[in-house]
Amino acid sequence: MKFKAPVTKNETYDVTIMDLTYQGMGVAKIDNFPIFVANSLPGEEITMKVTKVAKTYAFGRVQTWKSKSPDRVEIKDKQYTQTGITPLQHLAYPAQLEFKQHQIQELFYKAHLDEVEVSPTVGMEKPYGYRNKAQIPVRSVNGQLTTGFYRRNSHDLVPIEDFYIQDPEIDKAILVVRDILRQYHTAPYNETNHTGVIKTIMVRRGHFTHEMMIVLITRAKKIPMNFEIVEEIRKQLPEVKSIIQNVNAAQTNVLLGKEEKILWGSNVIHDELLGLRFAISADSFYQVNPVQTDKLYDLAIQKAGLTGKETVIDAYCGIGTISLAMAKHAKKVYGVEIVDKAIQDAKINAKLNDIRNVRFTVGKAEEKMADWQHDGLKPDVIVVDPPRKGLAPEFITAAAEMAPKRVVYVSCNPATLVRDVQTFMDNGYHVAQPVIPLDQFPQTPHVESVTVLEHK
Numbered sequence: 001m002k003f004k005a006p007v008t009k010n011e012t013y014d015v016t017i018m019d020l021t022y023q024g025m026g027v028a029k030i031d032n033f034p035i036f037v038a039n040s041l042p043g044e045e046i047t048m049k050v051t052k053v054a055k056t057y058a059f060g061r062v063q064t065w066k067s068k069s070p071d072r073v074e075i076k077d078k079q080y081t082q083t084g085i086t087p088l089q090h091l092a093y094p095a096q097l098e099f100k101q102h103q104i105q106e107l108f109y110k111a112h113l114d115e116v117e118v119s120p121t122v123g124m125e126k127p128y129g130y131r132n133k134a135q136i137p138v139r140s141v142n143g144q145l146t147t148g149f150y151r152r153n154s155h156d157l158v159p160i161e162d163f164y165i166q167d168p169e170i171d172k173a174i175l176v177v178r179d180i181l182r183q184y185h186t187a188p189y190n191e192t193n194h195t196g197v198i199k200t201i202m203v204r205r206g207h208f209t210h211e212m213m214i215v216l217i218t219r220a221k222k223i224p225m226n227f228e229i230v231e232e233i234r235k236q237l238p239e240v241k242s243i244i245q246n247v248n249a250a251q252t253n254v255l256l257g258k259e260e261k262i263l264w265g266s267n268v269i270h271d272e273l274l275g276l277r278f279a280i281s282a283d284s285f286y287q288v289n290p291v292q293t294d295k296l297y298d299l300a301i302q303k304a305g306l307t308g309k310e311t312v313i314d315a316y317c318g319i320g321t322i323s324l325a326m327a328k329h330a331k332k333v334y335g336v337e338i339v340d341k342a343i344q345d346a347k348i349n350a351k352l353n354d355i356r357n358v359r360f361t362v363g364k365a366e367e368k369m370a371d372w373q374h375d376g377l378k379p380d381v382i383v384v385d386p387p388r389k390g391l392a393p394e395f396i397t398a399a400a401e402m403a404p405k406r407v408v409y410v411s412c413n414p415a416t417l418v419r420d421v422q423t424f425m426d427n428g429y430h431v432a433q434p435v436i437p438l439d440q441f442p443q444t445p446h447v448e449s450v451t452v453l454e455h456k
C-alpha cells in the first residue's frame with residue numbers, strides 16, 4: 001500500500017518543536033512524521049505552514065508563535081533568516097555552546113560509546129565579526145550590480161551589506177569593490193544565461209597583520225577596464241596587498257577556477273598565529289576564525305604532550321600552521337597535504353619563521369602514511385585535521401600500525417569523528433580524556449573539537 005504522509009503542502013498545523021537538527025532546524029512530529037522548521041527552537045509552540053512534503057519528512061515555515069523559547073534571540077534584520085548565513089543566530093550564545101557539546105555527546109551515545117565524555121564548548125567573548133574570509137556572490141538586482149547572499153534553497157540574491165559574522169573591515173571592503181565595479185560598468189554574472197564578467201568577490205584579511213587580499217572571480221578571461229579598477233581598489237583600500245583575478249568559466253558551484261592572474265601586488269598575504277608568521281594564498285585552507293584558532297592550536301599542542309624529544313606527523317597540514325606551531329616543542333615534524341600550493345606556502349612559512357625541523361610533502365595523507373610506515377618512520381604523536389569527510393580507513397590502519405603513543409584528532413565534523421574514533425578503538429586505541437568542543441563558527445551549527453586517543 002502506498003504510504004500517505006500525515007501532512008499536506010500549503011496546509012497549516014499547530015505543533016510543538018521537540019528537537020534541533022545538526023543543521024539548526026527545529027523538528028516537530030505529527031504521527032511520528034518529522035517536519036523540519038527553520039527559525040524555530042525546542043519547546044516553542046507554533047503554527048506552521050508545510051512548504052514541502054517528501055517521502056519520509058516534510059519542511060515547514062513558522063507562521064506564528066504561541067510560545068517562545070527563553071533561549072530565543074530576536075533577529076531584527078530579515079536578510080539573515082532569508083539567507084541562512086547565520087542559521088543559529090536566533091539561539092542565545094550560551095545555548096549554542098551547549099547545543100554543540102550535546103551534539104557530539106549524542107553521536108557518541110548513538111554509536112554506543114557512552115564512556116566518551118564531552119566537555120563544555122570553549123566559546124568566544126564576542127561571537128560575531130570573526131570571519132577572516134568572505135566569498136560573496138555578485139549578481140544583478142533591479143538592473144544594478146549587487147553583493148549579498150543567496151535566499152535559502154535558491155540562487156536568488158538577497159542584498160546584504162553587513163554580514164554579521166565577517167570581520168567588519170571585510171564587509172566595508174566588499175562595498176568599496178562593489179561600488180568600483182558599478183562605476184566601471186562591470187557586468188555581473190547571470191547564472192541562467194551564463195553571461196557577464198564577475199561572479200564572486202573573495203576577500204581575505206590577516207587578523208593580526210591587517211593585510212588584505214581581493215580576489216575577483218570571473219567567468220570572462222578579461223575584465224574590461226581592469227587597470228582602472230585595480231588602481232581604484234588600491235587607492236580606496238590601503239590595506240590591500242594582493243589583487244588577484246581567478247578565472248572560472250565553468251557553470252559550477254565550485255568557487256575557484258584553475259587560472260589565476262596577479263593583477264597587482266603579492267600572490268599571498270600574511271597573518272600571525274601563536275607568534276608565528278604565515279603566508280596564505282588565495283586557494284589555501286586557512287582557519288576562518290583567528291581568535292579561536294589560537295586557542296585550538298594551543299589546545300592541540302598541549303594535548304600532544306610534547307617535551308621536545310618527539311617525532312610528530314601532522315596529517316592534512318594545509319599551509320603548515322599546526323606543524324610549525326608544534327615544531328618548537330618537538331624533535332621533528334612531518335607534514336602532509338594534498339594541495340600543492342598549500343605545501344609551497346608551508347615551505348615558505350618554515351623559512352619565514354626560521355624553523356628547520358619540519359619536512360612538508362605533497363600527497364594523499366592515506367598514501368603517504370603507508371610510505372612512511374614502509375620506510376620505518378616511528379612517530380610518537382600523530383595529529384590529524386582532516387576535511388569534513390574525515391579519515392580514510394587505510395589512514396587509520398597505517399596510523400595504528402605505526403603505534404604512536406597519542407593521536408590528536410582535530411575535527412570539524414562530529415559524525416565522521418565518531419566513526420573514526422570507533423575504528424581507532426578497533427585498532428587498540430581509547431579516548432583518553434573528555435573531547436573538547438571549541439566554537440570556531442559562532443551563529444552556525446558547525447562544530448570543531450579536539451580528541452586525544454592513546455594506545456591502550
Ligand SMILES: C[S@@+](CC[C@H](N)C(=O)[O-])C[C@H]1O[C@@H](n2cnc3c(N)ncnc32)[C@H](O)[C@@H]1O
Pocket residue numbers: 285286287315316317318319320321322336337338339342363364365366385386387412
Ligand atoms: C581542515 S583543513 C586543515 C588544515 C590545517 N591543519 C589548518 O589548520 O590550517 C584540511 C586540509 O586537508 C587537506 N586534504 C584534503 N584531503 C586530503 C588528503 N586525502 N590528504 C591530505 N590532505 C588532504 C585539505 O586540502 C586541507 O588543507
